[in-house]
Amino acid sequence: MLYQQIARNKRKTILVMFGFFLLVALIGAAIGYLFARSAVAGIIIAGVLAVIYMSVMIGQSTDVVMNMNNAREIHSASEAPELWHVVEDMAMVAQVPMPRVFIIDDPSPNAFATGNDPQHAAVAATTGLLQMMNREELEGVMGHEMSHVRNYDIRLQTIALALSAAISVLVNFAGNFWWFGGRGNDRDDNSAGGIFAVFGSILLIILAPLAATIAQMALSRNREYLADAGSVELTRNPHGMIAALEKLKGAQPMKAADPNSSALYISDPERNAKYRRFAHLFDTHPPLDDRIKRLEEM
Template identity: 40%
Template sequence: MYDQVGRNKRRSWLLVGTFFVFTALCCVAIAYGFGLGSPGIGIAVAVAGVSAGMSWWKSDAIALRVSRAEPADPVVYARYHNLVEGLCIASGLPKPRLYVVHDEAPNAFATGRNPQNAAIAVTSGLLEKLDRVELEGVLAHELAHVRNYDIAVQTLSVVMLGTLVLLGDLALRFAWFSPNRRDSRDAGPGPQAILALFGLVVIIVGPLIAQLFHFALSRRRETLADFSAVEMTRYPPGLISALEKLRADTTVVRSGSRATAHMWIEQPIDEHRETSKLSWLNKAFNTHPPLEERIAALREL
């Protein structure tokens, strides 16, 4: 367990460093396309530093906003708050901020950069469809992500993907609207052409790389969180029953997207619900192990 926490901390800082480098390269390319020279490079490095810092400090807020999560009122959602408080006392974790996503599909995710700045969001469908023991198992699974520092890695990856795609789009726009674009037509391929090509590569290849990255990080992490949840609750049937209900439910999360799919307890993309219908390529890009495999692993405990 401690090895997993250490790896996740190192991965988080590696993500921040990688994000800084790629953001700096994107900004340098944009500055080069506008012919700004050395001052432009300095500005690019400054922008990259600010972006990397914001991605670290505000990553949880961005993920919650993307998912349209709202704070969970402690009176209206008393059972939700009570279960989390009990699990936190038992596991020695600080209580995270609690949110609700108003969606009929049963699902949940955790976000944040560390246990002291964590948040858990559950859908209204999850609160309605699971009984107390099942809900406790799901919440323990999310708290396991918090304890294992999975949340920092998965939340940062969401922000990185969105920012890189945005920078790629800006590079394309700057290449098209550059004041030197008219002159570059007569002079042949120049900075604007390079900038446009760079933007296209980021927009097309960025999501593909991000999806492979999510796949590499997510599958083993979900299984470990399942085992950690059982360690917290000491009652495997609770989480098993919850996962069986999630598998049987065909409602799709309206707030789900490919950028945040790896954060949820069950992948919220409709095409991945029935693993028997998946091609080998779809399975390769699935961010979660099939629910059948997770249930079978828990039954062996």
């Protein structure tokens, strides 16, 4: 099952890349039509920008994501003994190389893994997580993150994060250019078709970030369930993972979490994780109560 999951994630990586590139192309076409009446030129510019941004982002994904979340790297067990040894143990059990280890100075308990593959992976934990969790709960959390590494979820997450950020750059550019004089071309075509095209382009630019977010949500939800189960497989201790999730239910939002990285975390860093009816429909994470229930039923 493990190798099937890895193969499935590799196939999903290709589909995610195609979907995001299509969205980037559509945004480029909209921008090109609005400001230069040339959709092809917009597609070319957006494509070049996305490729450059992705190359930088994916090539340096660990450092970029860690900098975005104000994480500092530790280089030996002497700096954070319990975290270091737990990560080391979980990596050994998962049969993946020891990842780089980072700490985020934030009182809210949370953690995530990132990287392009298991050979270039990294995990981060907040100071709040280290203070709140006991040994078996910390093992549950790090087992969850090692499952993401082992299953190649981190590659999928990195690509989605990179392309989502590229889309945000394009949309912000369009918005700024629009307000600082880019509307001058509106007079070039006052026909019904031209007005409809302009309206459609504006609508696409407005909805693009939402579409990118929905894509990230679709990728994130099922992976969290699988990583929870993977943690139990690695630790042989369902109580540790369940207890950790119970504590995360009372967590307050992080102070300076990067919004583009929200899907990477074990629990949504931007809001309290308590269950609220229907409020979870557009979250990047499944409700913690549902995750706990699934583990209890295993």
